[in-house]
Each structure stands twice: as structure tokens, then as C-alpha cells.
Amino acid sequence: MLALAVALLMQATPGNPAPAHHPAAQSFEVLSRQADEARDAKRFGEALALYRKALKLRPGWADGLWEAGSIEYDQDQYKECSADFERLAALKPDQPPGWTMAGLCEYHFRDYNAALKSLLQAQQLGFKEGTELARAGRLHMALVLIKLNNFEKAITTLMELTRIDRKTPAIVVASGIAGLRQPWTPPEVPESERDKVFKLGDAMAAVMEQDSKEAMAKFDVVLRDYPDEPNVHFRYGAFLVTRDRERGIEEMGKTLALDPNHIPALVSLASVYLKRDQAPAARQYAEKAVKLAPGDFATHVILGKVLLDTDDGAGAVRELETAVRLAPASPESHFNLAAAYSKLGRKNDALREREEFRKLRKLTDPNEP
Numbered sequence: 001m002l003a004l005a006v007a008l009l010m011q012a013t014p015g016n017p018a019p020a021h022h023p024a025a026q027s028f029e030v031l032s033r034q035a036d037e038a039r040d041a042k043r044f045g046e047a048l049a050l051y052r053k054a055l056k057l058r059p060g061w062a063d064g065l066w067e068a069g070s071i072e073y074d075q076d077q078y079k080e081c082s083a084d085f086e087r088l089a090a091l092k093p094d095q096p097p098g099w100t101m102a103g104l105c106e107y108h109f110r111d112y113n114a115a116l117k118s119l120l121q122a123q124q125l126g127f128k129e130g131t132e133l134a135r136a137g138r139l140h141m142a143l144v145l146i147k148l149n150n151f152e153k154a155i156t157t158l159m160e161l162t163r164i165d166r167k168t169p170a171i172v173v174a175s176g177i178a179g180l181r182q183p184w185t186p187p188e189v190p191e192s193e194r195d196k197v198f199k200l201g202d203a204m205a206a207v208m209e210q211d212s213k214e215a216m217a218k219f220d221v222v223l224r225d226y227p228d229e230p231n232v233h234f235r236y237g238a239f240l241v242t243r244d245r246e247r248g249i250e251e252m253g254k255t256l257a258l259d260p261n262h263i264p265a266l267v268s269l270a271s272v273y274l275k276r277d278q279a280p281a282a283r284q285y286a287e288k289a290v291k292l293a294p295g296d297f298a299t300h301v302i303l304g305k306v307l308l309d310t311d312d313g314a315g316a317v318r319e320l321e322t323a324v325r326l327a328p329a330s331p332e333s334h335f336n337l338a339a340a341y342s343k344l345g346r347k348n349d350a351l352r353e354r355e356e357f358r359k360l361r362k363l364t365d366p367n368e369p
Helices: 002-011 023-040 044-057 062-074 078-091 096-108 112-125 132-147 151-164 169-180 191-208 212-225 230-240 245-258 263-275 279-292 297-309 313-326 331-343 347-364
Strands: none
Touching: 023 044, 023 062, 044 062, 062 078, 062 096, 078 096, 078 112, 096 112, 096 132, 112 132, 132 151, 132 169, 151 169, 151 191, 169 191, 169 230, 191 212, 191 230, 212 230, 230 245, 230 263, 245 263, 263 279, 263 297, 279 297, 297 313, 297 331, 313 331, 331 347
């Protein structure tokens, strides 16, 4: 290349300078045009090869990364599309589509922690509501949370998706899996569990649509068909407790009769009794939950709240500091720890925890002030 440049300069005369040549730039223009033409003609393998060649010449070509990543995604090349969309997200960190697509690729590549990180970033930016990509992003966030055993957060995410958009079969299936508290993706559901997943998910989706009459009818069906499934009783109890507290408590009791170590039922009953100003009853459920699941931050949160309610500020701080250590990204943990510090007169500590709560709440819900 250097010899060629020297030769061209020597051939040029002062009155007729040699035209500037940019072989790489010309090659990029040709390759990018050919790639687009192949894509439009649905010759996707050829288009992908051309996009990759063009990207070698211009690595920061955002449109090329999007097109190459999209073709790779459609062809199930999830490792490759993960890399391309991660590069796109790094180029345009304030735009959600790159983060969303990176998360979808990482989900299919089974890198669930990376997928959750990407999708949380897209959520913080606001997805692009009303688009198919936003719907896919929210659904896959729920599926990732299920795989990571964060079932309640997955259900909350599915509820948000249903209320923003509409109920779909995919939401029904994801809800049923989360309701059964199993870390399955939809294709991983055993054949023997599919009917249960669908019926429970259908009842839960009716709750998400705020159709109480339909939800009651569908819960009647799933309870009739699966009376010995503790998670069915738990989900029914969770539905009832805001409408008919006594019947909700009864269903939680049935859950514990079938599975005495059902942590969410213990935590829920502790919360219900705490709201009824029945701290001794709440405490027995909360203490049992902590004993059975000391690594679950939610058990320490509820016990901390019970202890705070019974004027055991030091005990509350101990439990809530444990909750924060176990789940530093949980806004709830920081909020309750701030209340405990405040009760003990630790103003600076309380202020720090309130600030952390506000920051985390903003991250998990961009619509919060």
C-alpha cells in the first residue's frame, strides 16, 4: 500500500493532482450496499456474510450490527447475536432496543444472569412501549426471573405486561410455571405438568386482568383437578387475601398443611397477621420462615418488620441488615432498614438507606418519581 501511494504521488503533476483514493471506504460502501440488497432479497446467509465483512472495515456501524444481529437471532445463532447486540448497546447505551435484543439473545444462549442485566437496563430506559420488541423484552424478563428462582418478581413483571398490553398464551404459560415455583422455560415443562401449568396460569392471568369473577371460576377448576398441589392453594390464597382475608388465610393454611415448609406461605401469613396487629401470630410464622430459609432475604425482611412492630429495634436492625446483605438490590430491604435505623435514632444511617431505596426504586421502576 505504501509503495502504491508513493507511485501515485510521483505520477501526479502540480497542475493535475492525483485524485484521492480510499479503497477501504469504497469497499465498505460496496459491501454494505450488497448486504442490504441480499437482505431485501431474503438471501440471509449471504447478507450475514457481507454484513460481517463490512463490520470488519467499520466496527462501529450501528445499523450493520443491528442487521447482522437480527439475522443471527432468526437463525438461532445466539452466541453471535449476543456479541453483536452487546456491541450495539455499548455504542448506543441510552437506547433500549440494543439492550433488549442483547437480553433476548442471552436468554436463548442460557446466560440468564447476563440476560437479566441487559433487560433491566432496557427497563430502566423504558423499553419502547407499545412495540413487539417491548412485549418480548418484558416477557423474557419474566422468564429469566423464573429461571433464577425469583418467582414473585416474575409474576409482578407478567402482571405489568398484561396490564400494559393484553393476555397471551405465552403469559398464561409463564404465569403457570411461576405459580408452581419451578425454574423451567416453557419447552422444559414436563408433559405430565403441562395441564396443571396451563390451568393455574389461566387462573392467574385472569387475576392479572382484574377479572375477579373469571379468576374465581378458573381457580375452582384448577383446585378441583389438583387439590393436593400446595402452590395452587397458595396462589388462590394470595388472590383471596386482598378480597376476603379470612378465606385467604384459610387457603394459606391449606398450603402449609400440604407443605409445612412452604416459605412464601409462611411469609405471607406473617404479613397478614402483622397487618391485623397480631404480632405474636406473625412472629411465629416469620421466625419459622427464617429458620427454614436463612438465605432468603424476604424471610429476614418480614421478621425485621415484626420485631420493629414489637419495639425490638435492635433485633429489627439485625434482621434487616441481613436482608440488605443478602439482597443489596432490593428496595424493600433498604426501606425497612431505614425505618429501623430511624426508630433507634440513627439518623445518618436512616438517611443513607432512604437514598439507596430511592435510587433502587428508580432503577426497577423508571416511572417512579
